[in-house]
Amino acid sequence: MISPALSDTLAHWLDHQRAMNAASENTLSAYQRDLLSFLDFMSQHHGEAQGLGPIARITTSDMRAWMAHERGRGVAARSLARSLSAVKSFYRWLSEREGFEATAVLATRSPKFRKKLPRPLAEDAARAMIDRVDLQAREPWVAARDTAVVTLLYGCGLRISEALTLTGADAPLGATLRIIGKGNKERIVPVLPAAREAVATYVKACPHDLPPAEPLFRGVRGGALSPRAIQKVMEQARMQLGLPATATPHAMRHSFATHLLNAGGDLRAIQELLGHASLSTTQAYTAVDTARLMEVYDKAHPRSRG
CATH class of the missing domain: 1.10.150.130 (Tyrosine recombinase, N-terminal domain)
Incomplete structure (x- = not known):
């Protein structure tokens, strides 16, 4: 009391x-x-x-x-x-x-614990997840909606909360998206053609009105789509694909970061895309080996450029 x-x-x-x-x-x-x-x-x-x-x-x-x-x-x-x-x-x-x-x-010491490192999906598994999500819903517009959301998570590195705060004013998607992330930190995210097409397909099929000031992604009854709906459809898809329980919506964001870095992306640029305040956070989100990280650091370090 x-x-x-x-x-x-x-x-x-x-x-x-x-x-x-x-x-x-x-x-x-x-x-x-x-x-x-x-x-x-x-x-x-x-x-x-x-x-x-x-x-x-x-x-x-x-x-x-x-x-x-x-x-x-x-x-x-x-x-x-x-x-x-x-x-x-x-x-x-x-x-x-x-x-x-x-x-x-x-002065009280915090108990020690081992931090769980994020587990991104392999590139083929991430693509398979997007394809499989499309097969879960009975209604075509719901399938299009789920595909659009998961494509945004992987193609733009969005948090699920960020994807679900998009409004009708954001459609049709342009070449970039203005995202307000954690701590009200703003970032500009490039939008891949596949993500633009997925959202456009959903918007065209959606039976509900999508006014500019209201949520872009809707539940079956027309209300705002809940994160749980996307989590559930990904649970179904991962079981069908034989993927581990770590294949969650957030894992798609991890995969975005890892695959960009593996393809030669700059760590600091990826940090900006993800909206991380700390570079060490971005490093934790990327499942690349130490040699690859050192290669990126060597290229970016001022001394290596003479």
Whole structure:
């Protein structure tokens, strides 16, 4: 249980994250769950409701007890690391605002875990996935829709959320697309002819009106298409093709990056296309061997150009 004052403070922090860091609603919901769970544990641990005073006095021992409790109830290291990150972010903001020392929280070490590297599809598997998606729907326009979305994921390296935020105003697709990605970061993405044709085929077949300000991709009943619909059709296709469970919509984006780099694409250019803030993130998205990466770095490094 937390006090009304602390509840209001948490709401202010979430508003701050929304305004200053452009955090998505999904991210904010995760932050809220993580913080409420943490504060609920501290309330039970101390035997009193948590207000601004008690949480400012949390010790290293308290933090160890919370982490041990989370691991004891089966929380994975990756999930605990995410929760700790949210707690630290909140405490960093709150300690500056209220003027107390938050070292016990901020110095807590995150549990170690092995990062899962993305698993892109081979080029022939990515093409087979697009072809197979077309065969899943009973209605031709739905098949055209699913093919268009998956083609955008692979042909433009879009996140599924980015593809599904396109509106009627984006059709017909031009040579480029203006995408607003994570953190409201804008990027311009080239559109391959195959993607333009796939979207044009869908638009022509779609039985629903597609006004400029409304979603381009529609569900069967005419509402906005949900990510789950695309995930489901890809699940069906991958089982038919004998592909692993990692053959997801996001894997198509991984494949886009990997295949571009394998074809000689510049790592920094691919970083821009994907909308990554960090080059290291782009490197993690590309399943190429170390020799290939070194070759790209050697070509791009200022010293190698004399």
